[in-house]
Amino acid sequence: MIDFSGKLVLAPLAGVSDSNYRLICRRLGADITWSEMVSADGLVYCWEKNRFLLDFSDGERPLGIQLFGSEPGVMGRAAANVARLAPDFIDINFGCPVKKVVRRNGGSSLLRTPELIGRITEAVVKSSGEVPVTAKIRSGWSERELNYAQVGRILVEAGARAVCIHPRTRVQAFSGKSNWEHIAHLADELPVPVIGSGDIFEPEDAVRMFAQTGCAAVMIGRGIMGNPWLFKRTRCVLDGNPDPGAPAERERLALALEHARLTVAQRGERHGVVFMRKHFASYTKGLAGGAALRRRLFEAVSLAQVENLFESYLDQAESARGESDTAITAAGCPVDTAAGVTDTTKSDN
Ligand SMILES: Cc1cc2nc3c(=O)[nH]c(=O)nc-3n(C[C@H](O)[C@H](O)[C@H](O)COP(=O)(O)O)c2cc1C
Missing domain, CATH: 3.20.20.70 (Aldolase class I)
Structure with missing residues (x-):
């Protein structure tokens, strides 16, 4: 046993x-x-x-x-x-x-x-x-x-x-x-x-x-x-170690795609992608803009479509983050010094 x-x-x-x-x-x-x-x-x-x-x-x-x-x-x-x-x-x-x-x-x-x-x-x-x-x-x-x-x-x-x-x-x-x-x-x-x-x-x-x-x-x-x-x-x-926390969106979507590939290999492309909808709903839960991504995933019938949707979601999420960083900097707030970036706003004063 x-x-x-x-x-x-x-x-x-x-x-x-x-x-x-x-x-x-x-x-x-x-x-x-x-x-x-x-x-x-x-x-x-x-x-x-x-x-x-x-x-x-x-x-x-x-x-x-x-x-x-x-x-x-x-x-x-x-x-x-x-x-x-x-x-x-x-x-x-x-x-x-x-x-x-x-x-x-x-x-x-x-x-x-x-x-x-x-x-x-x-x-x-x-x-x-x-x-x-x-x-x-x-x-x-x-x-x-x-x-x-x-x-x-x-x-x-x-x-x-x-x-x-x-x-x-x-x-x-x-x-x-x-x-x-x-x-x-x-x-x-x-x-x-x-x-x-x-x-x-x-x-x-x-x-x-x-x-x-x-x-x-x-x-x-x-x-x-x-x-x-x-x-x-x-x-x-x-084991007494700190919780490493939930993975970032890129890792989540990479696993969702791997899961989809395994499912397609087992069930065929169309059936596999449709079967994955409930899993896609779970993998994207809580992601910023997740509802819009889910709506498009639920229309996908091929792995290539899924892959493209994930890629464009990640590109948009990353550029949105970039833009919001720029906006913050432009507004005169300190840049994230924890990430090792110099806080230039202070020396300007
Ligand atoms: C979608 C779903 C399917 C389930 N299917 C089974 C099943 O096939 N056999 C079973 O014994 N329990 C099944 N359960 C019950 C779970 O194994 C588990 O006992 C229950 O969800 C409580 O645990 P949780 O709060 O961690 O989800 C299912 C639960 C869910 C939500």
Whole structure:
């Protein structure tokens, strides 16, 4: 079993944490990566069509492949197929709040039938052979049905080797704050590593989660979307070093372009560029003039267009900065002496 202790983990993010993004996050400091959830039904009934969802390369390891489904038999068969690909672990999704999944009694819906969670986990463990099995849960269905501790015990009895908790209820979805006390409680309660998930947006959040909950590992989700540098920054701070901060726009856009190239190589030019829109939205979030850039990126259908848009954005941003520096100087303010430029306005006086 991989060692979760002190690790920073890329969250499973449907539509986001595909093979390319996992590779990027691993390079930028994620210690462990997690696949998007994959439907067990899809794998069992349409293997050829869905096989690509399981593609990964060694650079993404240690990697967990996450399955969702509601039938122990189907989950077992899907796990046997996945185990043949030898991921580092197979994870079961008992937390997804999305209607489409819940309606078919998958994800968080199963929190209402802990006995079925036990049977699904046993079936997956039995079919996975040497590949360890983990599970990801929420705190419960609703505030009145908080059963994460009971579910955690059932999972361990059924053979789960680690449990990840996103401590919100299904009813909460993503509203409010995640309740880290549930992580602490579960970490105290279970004899296996507990991974904490929820509301990590800055390095200090991860430092606090480790300290306040005693979790083995911290998982980061929304905070790394368009911002995979958060892993490296967080590791720096955890190691007692200063936070190097977010990268400048040139570096951000260079990574967005690299990400787009990988995606185009995998999905073809037009589909790849269109698929990248959500990532472009994340990479350009907070940039000055980002909204106008996004509007044009959302119309692009080729890599060359994307590259040109980035180049002209950077040129304009740099010349705007140049102009504003000149304006400041012309207005008689001191030039930035910290950058080693002589303050000529003083000797003029
Ligand atoms: C776009 C998106 C997709 C997600 N997909 C999955 C998924 O496939 N499987 C899963 O277990 N959790 C999924 N989650 C939940 C995250 O893994 C994580 O637990 C949650 O976002 C809380 O962490 P955060 O506050 O760091 O984002 C998803 C969340 C988001 C925002």
